[in-house]
Amino acid sequence: MAAIHIGISGWxxxxxxxxxxPEGLAQNRELQFASRAVNSIEINGSFYALQTPERYANxxxxxxxxxxxxxxxPRYITHILRLQDVHQPLANFFASGVLELKDKLGPILWQFPPSFTFNPELFETFLDQLPTDTEQAAALARQHEPRLNGKASMKAYANKPLRHAVEIRHESFVVPEFVSLLKRYRAALVIADTAGKWPYRExxxxxxVYMRLHGDKELYASGYTPEALERWGNRIEAWTHGKQPSDAQLIDPEQKPKPRKTREVFCYFDNDVKVRAPFDARSLLQRLGLDTALATEPGKPPAPGVLP
Structure with a gap:
């Protein structure tokens, strides 16, 4: 079975x-605690501003x-520049320290705003610029702006594939041409549960597979019931075994996915407003039997020696 990664968006x-x-846990130990309560985390500070190599290394x-x-x-690329003239910003992003995650680096998430409409030519130009492995990412990073001189990371460490996921929020993307484009560049369409606010497709x-669960009743706020988590768990098990649920909501049912025995799954809860995300993530990990190797438990002090 392929790996299943379930966690939170930010910490x-x-x-x-x-x-x-737990009460009294130092802020500088929160990542140590969170990364032992779930098995993956989506870094979201990088969306708002470039981080630093030192921060990624930490x-x-x-x-x-x-x-x-x-x-x-970065939203600078997706929301502000809106994919126009993004070569330099892409170089800056990959030079900002992403590669310092080394073997712990998973997919890159590209989230687009609700006002961003599908332009096939522009979108393909963008996808064509994305590095497909860490050696390409390092080469791109070396083209960063001079302002990053002396504070850039440009080493691949070991060459490994680099994967990209695309989250859409406008109905204009719900066309077969978009599916074909993602398949051509092997980018994943984000399966995003947004309480019905934005398009949901699988x-x-x-x-x-890349999933983002923002809340099924109230965006960013509502938690998931045991029944809802059971449904998501069943879907994850189908995707992990290379299958597609029989009731999948598709943009283009005619475009069959390439047959695979397994698919790696990344699932992040983003319903953080009412402190539901970490508990829902933990519940889903338990549902799938993936909590046994985790060393900390939500709300409970870690056992002595668990945290570095």
Whole structure:
């Protein structure tokens, strides 16, 4: 069976302190705690501003050996430039320290705003610029702007595939041409539960599945019932075994996914407003029998010696 990664989008939230995080846990130990309560985390600070190589290196050091991070790409590229003239910003992003995650680097998430409409030519130009492995990412990073001189990371460490996931929020993307484009570049369409606010589709366009669960009743706030988590668990098990649920909601049912025995799955809960995300992630891990190897438990002090 392929790996299943279930976790949270971000980890530094004030309301989580004294709830998910035990009372008195130092803020600089929150990642150490969170990365031992779930088995993957989506870094989202990188969406708002470029981070630094030192910060990525610290995140690597603070997490367990078999941990995986996904990285949310900068909104400067997706929301402000809206994919226009993005070569230099792409170079800056990959030079900002992403490669310091080394073997813990998972997919890169590209989230587009609700006002961004599908332009096939523009979108293909963008996908064509994305590095497909860490050696390509390092080569791109070396083309960063001079302002990053002396504070850039440009080493691949070991060459490994680099995967990309695309989250859409406009109905214009719900066309077969978009599915074909993602499949051509082996990018995954994000399966995003957004309480019905934005398009929800489950076309399998890459060799992995990327899920973002923002809340099924109230965006970013509502938790998931045991029944809802059971449904998501069943879907994850189908995708992990290379299958597609029989009731999958597809953009183009005519485009069959490439047959695979397994698919790696990444699932992140983003319903953080009412401190539901970490508990829902943990419940789903338990549902799938993936909690036994985890060393910390939500709201409970870690056992002595568990945290570095």
């Amino acid at each position: 530094r939230y004030t309301p989580w302190r004294g709830d998910f995080y 995140w690597y050091a603070d997490s367990p050996q078999d941990f995986v991070f996904s990285v949310k790409a 076309d399998l366009t890459g060799d992995f």
